[in-house]
Amino acid sequence: MIPPGRFVRSGKVKDIYELDEGQLLFHFTDRVSAYDVVLPTMVPRKGEVLCKLGAYLFENLGMPNHMVRLEGDDMMVVKKMEMILVECVVRGYLYGSLMERVAKGEAKVPVQPILATKLPEPYFDPTTKSEVKDEPITEAGIVDQGRMTAGELAEVKRASFEVYGRLSERAAGAGFLLADLKLEFGRDGGASILLGDSIGPDEFRLWPTESYSTGKTQESYDKQPIRDWLSSTGYKAKLDQARKAGMPIPPPPVLPDWLVDETSRRYVAVYEALTGKSL
Ligand SMILES: Nc1ncnc2c1ncn2[C@@H]1O[C@H](COP(=O)(O)OP(=O)(O)O)[C@@H](O)[C@H]1O
Ligand SMILES: [Mg+2]
Numbered sequence: 001m002i003p004p005g006r007f008v009r010s011g012k013v014k015d016i017y018e019l020d021e022g023q024l025l026f027h028f029t030d031r032v033s034a035y036d037v038v039l040p041t042m043v044p045r046k047g048e049v050l051c052k053l054g055a056y057l058f059e060n061l062g063m064p065n066h067m068v069r070l071e072g073d074d075m076m077v078v079k080k081m082e083m084i085l086v087e088c089v090v091r092g093y094l095y096g097s098l099m100e101r102v103a104k105g106e107a108k109v110p111v112q113p114i115l116a117t118k119l120p121e122p123y124f125d126p127t128t129k130s131e132v133k134d135e136p137i138t139e140a141g142i143v144d145q146g147r148m149t150a151g152e153l154a155e156v157k158r159a160s161f162e163v164y165g166r167l168s169e170r171a172a173g174a175g176f177l178l179a180d181l182k183l184e185f186g187r188d189g190g191a192s193i194l195l196g197d198s199i200g201p202d203e204f205r206l207w208p209t210e211s212y213s214t215g216k217t218q219e220s221y222d223k224q225p226i227r228d229w230l231s232s233t234g235y236k237a238k239l240d241q242a243r244k245a246g247m248p249i250p251p252p253p254v255l256p257d258w259l260v261d262e263t264s265r266r267y268v269a270v271y272e273a274l275t276g277k278s279l
Helices: 046-060 096-103 139-144 150-173 224-232 235-244 257-275
Strands: 006-010 014-019 023-028 067-071 075-079 086-093 118-124 176-183 185-187 193-195 204-208
Touching: 023 046, 046 067, 046 075, 046 257, 086 150, 118 150, 139 150, 150 176, 150 193, 150 257, 224 235, 224 257
Parallel strands: none
Antiparallel strands: 006 014, 014 023, 023 075, 067 075, 086 118, 086 176, 176 204, 185 193
C-alpha cells in the first residue's frame, strides 16, 4: 500500500508523511539499525510489530497520546505536535549508558556499580533530543535551556514514571523485566502534553526474568542478536575505529538468514508477551 500524504522524512526506521488537518502518518518499515547504522537487510514483520504494539500500548497504558488511527498493518496516523526536545529515559536497572557514566564517575547511583543491578527506585535519566548524539542533561539544564517549563517537566516526569510502572507490570506478568524505556512527549497546541513518537522494542530493553542475574550482559528481547553478531564478526570494532578517526563508516554487512529469522521471532515474541495476543 502506498502511504498517502506528502513525504516529510525517513528516520532510521519510520518514514513520515504529512496529511491535512495537522496530522502525520508514520510508516513503520522493516528496516533495522544497530549502533546508529541502518543495515542493508530487512527484518520481516518488524514494522508490523512496532506499529501494532505501539498502537496497543497507546490504547492500553491509560496515558493521553497522539495516536489517531491505524492504516493497514504498519501505518499509524498521529496528531502533529510541537515535540519537546528531551528524550525521557526511565531506568529500573544500572545498564547501558548509565553504567558507562557511573564507571567513568560522571553519574552517581545509590547501588554498588555492578552491571544490571536493580535500582532502589526508577531513575529519571533525560537526554537532549539531537540529530547527532543525545547527551545527558540535568533537570535544571532542561528548564534553564527552555526545553520545558518547570511545570511541564514535573508533569512529563510523573507521566514517564507512570508509563514505566504500568509497562513493567505488564512485562512482569509475561516473564520479562523492563530494564529501561525512552519516551517522547509533545505539545498539542492547547495546554495539554501528549505522549508521542512510538513505544516498542526499539525504545525499551526487555530481559527474560529467567536468565536475569547481575554482573553480566543480559539477553535482551530486541535487536540484541544483531548487535552481538556485528561485534563477533568484527564490524563493530571497524565502525568504532572509523568514527574515532573521523572517517566514513564502513559499509555494514548483509545479515545471514538465521539472524534475520531469530530477530524477527524476538520482535513477534515481544508483541505477544506484552499484549497477550498472537500477531
Ligand atoms: N506527534 C508528533 N508530531 C511531530 N513529530 C513527532 C511526533 N511524534 C514523533 N515525532 C518526531 O518524529 C521523528 C521520528 O523520526 P525518527 O526518530 O528519526 O524516526 P526513527 O524512529 O524511524 O529513527 C522524531 O524526531 C520524533 O520526535
Ligand atoms: Mg526514533
